[in-house]
Amino acid sequence: xxxxxxxxxxxxxxxxxxxxxxxxxxxxxxxxxxxxxxxxxxxxxxxxxxxxxxxxxxxxxxxxxxxxxxxxxxxxxxxxxxxxxxxxxxxxxxxxxxxxxxxxxxxxxxxxxxxxxxxxxxxxxxxxxxxxxxxxxxxxxxxxxxxxxxxxxxxxxxxxxxxxxxxxxxxxxxxxxxxxxxxxxxxxx
Amino acid sequence: xxxxxxxxxxxxxxxxxxxxxxxxxxxxxxxxxxxxxxxxxxxxxxxxxxxxxxxxxxxxxxxxxxxxxxxxxxxxxxxxxxxxxxxxxxxxxxxxxxxxxxxxxxxxxxxxxxxxxxxxxxxxxxxxxxxxxxxxxxxxxxxxxxxxxxxxxxxxxxxxxxxxxxxxxxxxxxxxxxxxxxxxxxxxxxxxxxxxxxxxxxxxxxxxxxxxxxxxxxxxxxxxxxxxxxxxxxxxxxxxxxxxxxxxxxxxxxxxxxxxxxxxxxxxxxxxxxxxxxxxxxxxxx
Numbered sequence: 465x466x467x468x469x470x471x472x473x474x475x476x477x478x479x480x481x482x483x484x485x486x487x488x489x490x491x492x493x494x495x496x497x498x499x500x501x502x503x504x505x506x507x508x509x510x511x512x513x514x515x516x517x518x519x520x521x522x523x524x525x526x527x528x529x530x531x532x533x534x535x536x537x538x539x540x541x542x543x544x545x546x547x548x549x550x551x552x553x554x555x556x557x558x559x560x561x562x563x564x565x566x567x568x569x570x571x572x573x574x575x576x577x578x579x580x581x582x583x584x585x586x587x588x589x590x591x592x593x594x595x596x597x598x599x600x601x602x603x604x605x606x607x608x609x610x611x612x613x614x615x616x617x618x619x620x621x622x623x624x625x626x627x628x629x630x631x632x633x634x635x636x637x638x639x640x641x642x643x644x645x646x647x648x649x650x651x652x653x
Numbered sequence: 654x655x656x657x658x659x660x661x662x663x664x665x666x667x668x669x670x671x672x673x674x675x676x677x678x679x680x681x682x683x684x685x686x687x688x689x690x691x692x693x694x695x696x697x698x699x700x701x702x703x704x705x706x707x708x709x710x711x712x713x714x715x716x717x718x719x720x721x722x723x724x725x726x727x728x729x730x731x732x733x734x735x736x737x738x739x740x741x742x743x744x745x746x747x748x749x750x751x752x753x754x755x756x757x758x759x760x761x762x763x764x765x766x767x768x769x770x771x772x773x774x775x776x777x778x779x780x781x782x783x784x785x786x787x788x789x790x791x792x793x794x795x796x797x798x799x800x801x802x803x804x805x806x807x808x809x810x811x812x813x814x815x816x817x818x819x820x821x822x823x824x825x826x827x828x829x830x831x832x833x834x835x836x837x838x839x840x841x842x843x844x845x846x847x848x849x850x851x852x853x854x855x856x857x858x859x860x861x862x863x864x865x866x867x868x869x870x871x872x873x874x875x876x877x878x879x880x881x882x883x884x885x886x887x888x889x890x891x892x893x894x895x896x897x898x899x900x901x902x903x904x905x906x907x908x909x910x911x912x913x914x915x916x917x918x919x920x921x922x923x924x925x926x927x928x929x930x931x932x933x934x935x936x937x938x939x
Contacts, residue, residue, distance in 0.1 A: 505656075548934055555825040555877040556720045562876045563718055563763055592717055630717075632710025633827045637656045 486524035489616055489650035491535070493517065496648045498537055502626075503639030512544035512553075521571075521650065523616060531574035533584055535646070537567040557633040564591045572596070579603075584620070590629040597622050599646075614652040621645050664707035665834045668700035673841035680849045687855065691735040694857035697838050698727035701865065704834040708827055720828065720872050722759040723865065729755065730864040734857030749860070753785035754778070756864045760871045781871065784888075789863040792891060793856050799899040802854035803846045804910055808891035808917045809862045810839035815921045816866060816887045819928050823879030825872075832869045847910075862891075880931040886924035893917035 814836025
């Protein structure tokens with residue numbers, strides 16, 4: 465074996481090892497949810513969800529610096545179990561869904577806290593305004609799904625200030641802080 | 654609930670009262686009538702912008718969305734209206750056309766250009782510009798020929814006030830409140846002109862009405878769920894004051910005012926019928 469072929473084999477082996485560790489996952493929308501919670505008149509909390517979203521991520525537990533996350537939420541799919549309120553939330557008073565049909569998150573850095581917990585920093589865009597946010601991500605588990613396909617489950621939380629994104633209607637009766645909770649089951653590609 | 658009521662008082666009632674007092678002072682001032690309307694227009698636009706600022710948590714600058722332009726459209730309408738007041742002939746039509754096109758552009762540019770095919774976008778721009786142009790001219794000219802300023806103002810106040818209620822039910826509570834404020838501002842002016850009747854209304858107030866109310870209805874139909882049929886009927890509503898004998902024919906002015914108000918209300922009623930038939934509310938309070 466020549467030096468050149470030895471080097472080629474070593475590079476190939478390294479590449480194979482890397483690709484085996486950094487896995488690509490696609491969010492399974494059927495087993496995932498994008499939920500939000502907002503305070504209402506200082507009395508209680510209103511919960512809602514976005515029914516349509518998509519995303520994928522690259523996950524390598526040994527090298528979090530290489531991890532990345534992308535998520536796109538369709539704002540017109542907001543659902544709070546009250547059709548008139550949903551209509552209002554889609555209007556220019558809140559999400560302005562016709563002018564801004566999507567809200568997106570793109571990670572810029574991933575930091576491992578411990579084996580189960582990560583901090584994902586990235587750019588969140590809502591109503592055309594982009595702000596950096598840090599999302600706390602917990603890995604729930606990994607394993608085969610119903611068809612034997614490898615799956616990874618996570619649950620993430622982040623609290624946003626809606627005024628940062630020009631969503632200021634009914635402040636402070638409806639709180640500025642909105643908690644987003646994103647529960648994901650993703651399928652390895 | 655308290656904070657929303659407080660916000661409503663500061664954002665709706667306070668500017669309406671302030672405008673009533675200031676406009677009363679201007680109407681009583683020893684100024685030539687033609688010079689009073691730009692001041693009154695400025696008071697209406699200022700109070701409208703104040704209301705917008707309170708109800709939407711501030712004025713966005715630079716404007717990024719169609720609704721962000723509303724306070725700027727109101728102030729711009731005063732500027733263009735004042736120029737109209739002191740120009741005549743072709744120059745007047747050109748100024749009116751520029752005002753109409755600038756307003757149409759601000760509302761439509763983010764939504765249609767780049768998303769819809771260019772020819773359709775241009776058609777929309779031309780159509781909205783022409784509607785704004787013609788309406789402003791009709792209210793100003795035909796109104797001046799057939800109606801007293803109070804009668805024209807009554808038609809505009811009723812359309813704007815109830816238009817706010819329709820916008821509320823059409824999905825945008827805040828735009829509805831802002832439109833309600835606009836209606837109240839015009840209602841206050843209607844009351845003032847009833848007791849302090851001016852000879853002419855002039856172009857400033859009709860132009861503010863057409864550009865601001867037009868923008869509100871367009872925002873409601875393009876970006877919220879206000880049906881186009883409802884918006885159209887509200888647009889036609891103030892023309893109800895043109896029906897009936899002209900003001901110059903004499904007769905009881907109170908009765909004529911009442912009759913014209915009722916005709917406008919019939920059109921407003923039809924607009925609500927269209928709203929509830931096309932987009933019925935679900936009856937769930939939230």
